Amino acid sequence: MGIMKSTASGMAGQHFVLTPLxxxxxxxGNAWHIEWDDLSFLIDCGxxxxxxxxxxxxxxxxxxxxDFVILTHAHSDHSGALPALLRSHPVPxxxxxxxxxxxxxxxxxxxxxxxRFFDIDRFGRxxxxxxxxxxxxxxxxxxxxxxxxxxxGGFSHKGLTVTPFCSGHILGGVGLVLEKNSKxxxxxSDISDIPKETSRALFLPQGNFDLVISEGTxxxxxxxxxxxxxxxxxxxxxxxxxxxxxxxGSVLFPAFVIERAQSVARLVMRARDSGRIPPGVPLYMAxxxxxxxxxxxxxxxxxxxxxxxxSRDWFDDLLSREQAILVAGSGMLNSxxxxxxxxxxxxxxxxxxxxxxxxxxxxPQSPGGRLMHRxxxxxxxxxxxxxxxxxxxxxTNEIHQVHLSCHASGDSLVDLVRGLEPAGxxxxxxxxxxxxxxxxxxxxxxxxxxxVPENGESISFSGNPAATLIPPLDPSAEPMTVVERNxxxxxxxxxxxxxxxxxxxxxxxRNRLQSITNLLLERAMRDGNLGRAKSILDESGSFIPGDDRxxxxxxxxxxxxxCPQNDDRTPNQRRD
Numbered sequence: 001m002g003i004m005k006s007t008a009s010g011m012a013g014q015h016f017v018l019t020p021l022x023x024x025x026x027x028x029g030n031a032w033h034i035e036w037d038d039l040s041f042l043i044d045c046g047x048x049x050x051x052x053x054x055x056x057x058x059x060x061x062x063x064x065x066x067d068f069v070i071l072t073h074a075h076s077d078h079s080g081a082l083p084a085l086l087r088s089h090p091v092p093x094x095x096x097x098x099x100x101x102x103x104x105x106x107x108x109x110x111x112x113x114x115x116r117f118f119d120i121d122r123f124g125r126x127x128x129x130x131x132x133x134x135x136x137x138x139x140x141x142x143x144x145x146x147x148x149x150x151x152x153g154g155f156s157h158k159g160l161t162v163t164p165f166c167s168g169h170i171l172g173g174v175g176l177v178l179e180k181n182s183k184x185x186x187x188x189s190d191i192s193d194i195p196k197e198t199s200r201a202l203f204l205p206q207g208n209f210d211l212v213i214s215e216g217t218x219x220x221x222x223x224x225x226x227x228x229x230x231x232x233x234x235x236x237x238x239x240x241x242x243x244x245x246x247x248x249g250s251v252l253f254p255a256f257v258i259e260r261a262q263s264v265a266r267l268v269m270r271a272r273d274s275g276r277i278p279p280g281v282p283l284y285m286a287x288x289x290x291x292x293x294x295x296x297x298x299x300x301x302x303x304x305x306x307x308x309x310x311s312r313d314w315f316d317d318l319l320s321r322e323q324a325i326l327v328a329g330s331g332m333l334n335s336x337x338x339x340x341x342x343x344x345x346x347x348x349x350x351x352x353x354x355x356x357x358x359x360x361x362x363x364p365q366s367p368g369g370r371l372m373h374r375x376x377x378x379x380x381x382x383x384x385x386x387x388x389x390x391x392x393x394x395x396t397n398e399i400h401q402v403h404l405s406c407h408a409s410g411d412s413l414v415d416l417v418r419g420l421e422p423a424g425x426x427x428x429x430x431x432x433x434x435x436x437x438x439x440x441x442x443x444x445x446x447x448x449x450x451x452v453p454e455n456g457e458s459i460s461f462s463g464n465p466a467a468t469l470i471p472p473l474d475p476s477a478e479p480m481t482v483v484e485r486n487x488x489x490x491x492x493x494x495x496x497x498x499x500x501x502x503x504x505x506x507x508x509x510r511n512r513l514q515s516i517t518n519l520l521l522e523r524a525m526r527d528g529n530l531g532r533a534k535s536i537l538d539e540s541g542s543f544i545p546g547d548d549r550x551x552x553x554x555x556x557x558x559x560x561x562x563c564p565q566n567d568d569r570t571p572n573q574r575r576d
Contacts, residue, residue: 014181017460018213018426022048022058024455025432027217027361028077031058032187032428036180039158042069043176043187047080049334050366053117054132057081059456063089070151070162071095072189073173074102074258080110083136086143093144094151096164098172098299102258105291107141116336168192168202169406170259171296177205185211186420190429192406193416194230198262198296199406204416212422214413216430217361219438222410233402237357238271241325244355244398245277250324251355251398252346254339254368256331260359261289262296263404264327265304272305284309286328286338315341331359332366333387340367340388347385347392355398360405363431372401410434414441424449426459530556 016036022029028048034041042063048056058081066089071079082093095103114120118134119127126134149155151174154163159181164174169190176187186209193202221227228236244251255261265285271277283306285293290308297304309315309328315338318324328338346354362369367387374383374394383394408416417425425447427435435452442450453459533556537549 014183015460017458018453019062019458020428020453020455021060021062022046022455023077023429024453024457025430025435026455027363027429027431029056029058029081030078030429031060031081032213033063036160036178039067039160039180040065041067042085044072044078044189045069045081045085046075046077049077049330049332050363053135057084057135060085060088062456066091067157068092068094070176071099071103072167072176072187073170074099074106075170075190075256076106076110078190079103079106081135082144083107083140086147087136087140090143090147092149093147094149094155094162096151096172096174100145100148100150100172101295101299102172102292103144105288105295106258107144109288111136111138111141113336163205165205166200166203168194168199170199171299173199175204184209185213186422187213188215188413188416190215190217190406191408191413191416193408193412194406196230196263196406197266197302198259198300200300208421210422211424211426212417212420213426213428214417215407216410216413216427216435216438217407218405219410219413219427219430219434219436219441222414222437222441224410227409228403230404233404234267234270236400237267237359237402237404238276240355240357240398240400240402241268241271242276244353245281245323245325247353248323249352249354249396249398250318250326250346251357252326252328252339252342253357253359254331254333254337254343255289255327255329255359257287257289257292257329259296259406260331260404261285261327261329262293262302262304263406264359265293265306266302267404268325269304281323281325282307283325284327286315286326286342289327289329309338315345318342318345331368332362333368333371335367335389343371344387344390344392347387347394347396350395353396353398355396355400358401360403362401371399374399410438410441413438414445417442418445418447422447422449425451427452 014037017034019033019035021031021033021042023031023044023046026048028046028050030044030046032043034043040063045058045060050056060081063085068091069082069085071082071093073079079099086093114134114136120134121127124137151162151164154161156162161179163177163179165177167173167175167189169192173190175189175191178185178187184207186205191202191214192199195201241251253261253264255264265283268277268283272279285306286309290306293304293306296302306327314321326342328342330337330339333340333343343356346356356371358368358372362372364370364373367385371385371387371394374385385392385394425442427438427450430438439450439452451459533552537552537556
């Protein structure tokens with residue numbers, strides 16, 4: 001399959017194929033295989049955070065030959081599968097020196113977690129043979145560093161020149177410029193234009209590119225003019241922290257151990273310095289967060305004050321110990337993690353009300369995602385959550401989510417990619433809804449040649465031009481979740497509908513928009529959110545006939561007459 005007409009002609013005479021082995025229309029297990037003429041290489045090789053053992057690996061068996069691997073940064077969803085890959089393909093692994101310093105503790109921690117999961121004794125024997133063999137062993141981890149090469153100054157191989165640039169994402173994180181035969185390709189990897197103390201600033205190369213391979217983590221943010229600033233999110237976290245501590249409760253930050261844990265540590269330091277929280281309440285870093293914070297403090301000269309959790313036994317007596325601020329992985333409360341163990345205890349405490357503050361993205365099906373959207377039991381009056389594979393009565397209302405993201409917003413990605421003037425764009429590393437939204441936004445911005453491949457789908461520069469503008473929605477998902485989360489998507493669909501566009505599933509954009517509009521109106525009126533209903537009606541244009549529009553307006557007025565207090569409040573606000 002070809003990427004687009006313009007790209008196909010721009011790369012004539014060259015063989016270039018990109019295949020996501022993981023990270024296609026998903027976040028996790030990121031591994032992008034590239035064949036360029038006689039070269040075969042891999043960008044990143046990560047595990048999926050929500051899939052156990054072998055299920056969390058990219059499709060590495062699809063690689064027949066490999067020249068090298070380029071690692072853009074140390075996050076496990078980009079690096080965690082490297083030891084497994086190098087077993088069958090012992091090739092050079094290019095990474096920055098800063099990434100290498102983070103990878104050492106990360107790989108050793110992954111090895112410990114794996115031994116625990118497979119129940120491996122000191123003789124290397126597994127008590128759970130039904131799970132199959134371990135993903136990798138200590139020798140495989142050692143091989144990563146034996147094959148490691150420094151990416152700091154870039155490198156060349158068989159006519160390909162690779163130049164890294166600071167992505168602004170995390171310490172050591174880079175994007176890539178790939179050049180061969182006068183053609184230029186930019187790979188954003190995970191990228192951020194948000195100034196923060198826990199990583200170096202984005203340094204974006206200039207000039208035109210034949211192709212941009214971009215992440216799309218925050219694609220759903222496109223067109224959202226009400227996105228809070230990072231400083232506002234940090235202020236919200238400090239207010240919650242201050243409130244819970246004043247009631248003698250403890251606060252847990254489930255956090256990704258690289259960048260996010262350090263952002264929390266800096267936030268706590270600022271709250272102490274300003275007198276917003278008591279200076280005597282200690283900050284504890286559990287497990288890998290401790291060593292990663294030490295590396296960040298040294299590399300970036302950060303002023304931080306924390307204590308390591310002394311042992312695993314310390315967790316068990318948490319509630320009898322002093323009040324504390326706790327930072328532990330995982331960020332999504334995955335079972336078996338330090339954060340899950342701590343959350344299990346804090347949530348079930350009958351004497352004090354503790355707090356949990358999530359600091360970033362939560363997949364809906366993760367333990368953290370389910371905790372955020374918990375429902376109240378009609379019998380006990382409490383809410384319930386499955387934490388660490390246990391059903392726990394949730395006895396606190398202090399469960400919150402703030403966004404300390406180290407990813408660029410959807411609109412920033414649109415501006416960034418448009419400024420590079422690429423002939424073609426490939427979107428990876430994002431949920432289907434996010435990539436669909438980002439694809440539509442980029443098209444409205446004038447970038448017409450866009451592909452959103454799924455795992456295993458090969459995108460080539462030769463062949464027939466592609467027609468996929470918006471990937472099809474999952475028919476089994478809740479109806480129209482894309483647009484429900486962000487009304488701007490309706491504006492994107494309206495632009496497509498004006499051109500009588502046909503979506504990949506064969507449905508016209510106009511018909512889809514009609515369905516979306518009706519569903520959203522019904523839901524808004526059912527919830528009593530009349531302000532939202534009026535907004536949908538005002539933006540619906542010609543997609544609601546005049547007679548229907550009058551009937552809906554009358555219905556809104558009737559609801560407002562007997563339920564005026566609900567006019568502009570969301571269901572969550574009414575519950576509170």
